[in-house]
Amino acid sequence: MGAEVKQTIVEIIAEQAVLEPSDISLDQSLEDLGIDSMGLVEAIFSIEERFDIQVPFNANEPESSEFDISSVASIIAAVDGLIAAQKAG
């Protein structure tokens, strides 16, 4: 599950950054990758669609959101957590 989630998220982020998945490293931030607020909102939509989960995110207060978007790794961890919480039971 973990590796599959990671691969899918890297692909989604790579698509927004117009890069190859192999060019993305986990410690990069979205800013490093040149993804703006619209790219972020689109990436979150793709994540929700792909994993059938709800991602709590308000573009007005990205930093106070429960969804940590500070790096590619933090997004993967957050999505893992949401899948576990929302698919449980």
Place this chain on the structure above:
Amino acid sequence: MNRVVITGAGTINPLGHSVAATFEAMREGRSGIGDLDIRDVERLTVRIGAQVKGYAPDERFNRQQQALYDRFTQFTLIAADEALTQSGLSFSGQLAAETGVVLGTSGGGLGTLDDNYRAVYEEGKNRVHPFIVPKLMNNAAASHVSMTYNVKGPSFTVATACASSNHAMGQAFHLIRSGLARVMITGGSESMLCFGGVKAWEGLRVMSKDACRPFSANRNGMVQGEGAGIFVFEDYAHAKKRGADILAEVVGFSMTSDASDIVMPSQQGAARAIAGALTDARISADQVGYINAHGTGTAANDKTECAAVASVFGRQADQVMISSTKSMHGHLIGGTGAVELLACIMALKDGVIAPTIGYEEPDPECALDVVPNEAREASVDHVLSNAFAFGGLNAVLALKKIG
């Protein structure tokens, strides 16, 4: 160039079903925002909005009319009735030919579209009512006003998202100022509070789930509203000659385009529009007592708008009052500038500045006098009304006290 004055105003919006009721709510700082009462609300994550409450279409329109009037047209006709009654005008002969209707809307008959998509896609029906097209078209409201009042001059609809009404009223102003029309019925209407309308906005992730708090550091987004504001703009000499009551004078208008981003606002584009309205009105910043802000309550708009005002007003920025009445009536999208013009008229005519309610925490990026939470008495001679739309289309009006 002809001078242009306002001789009639009408509205139905989340704060009231008339101008008097709206003024009272604005004076008292009342909120029209509450739990959304619409079909399938449980499938939305944003469940608040500023709906027009206590309105029963059956009490205003018969069955045949309702078959042709989407909710945005109904709101328009109700507001137009109040405005035209106040103006005392009726139209025939030459005056009818020299009078037009320019209205703003963004979604037009979105509710009709939503209902009928449901019918054909969700319910699998293969037949829709014959009047769906004339009911949902964006110009339906303008056309029904022209038919109801026998208005035969230039009439059209302007759709520039959140600036639609300001752009529409600016066109009406230009038509009279240049002599192409004597009287214009103008303003705007919106009714997007249906499942599809809210769902689309929800996707953008800029909507608040609890309240609209413009300029407050803890703001977390916009809240959608619905309703209409309609005005009678009239050539000053014509109004004077017939002894009309004049509510205010329209003295300036400016339009700019950011040419930068489809959703993010630009300080420079907004500032050029504000400065342009001052130039057009031939007034300086120190003469402006009040600005009705675009003030959506989003992170992006409010700080950009404050920076734009500060850059145009310079040292005068600390003297001017600027409030966002969206905190009370929500964001009426294409109709918003029209309802907000009422706050401008109230400021000029009654000397009451509508507050920005829901203001809880100062934001250093919005360090202007935002008239927090309580209305204020003040005599002002000139006011501005800002509208900055998605797509970077900006429209600012300047009004002046009459008398």
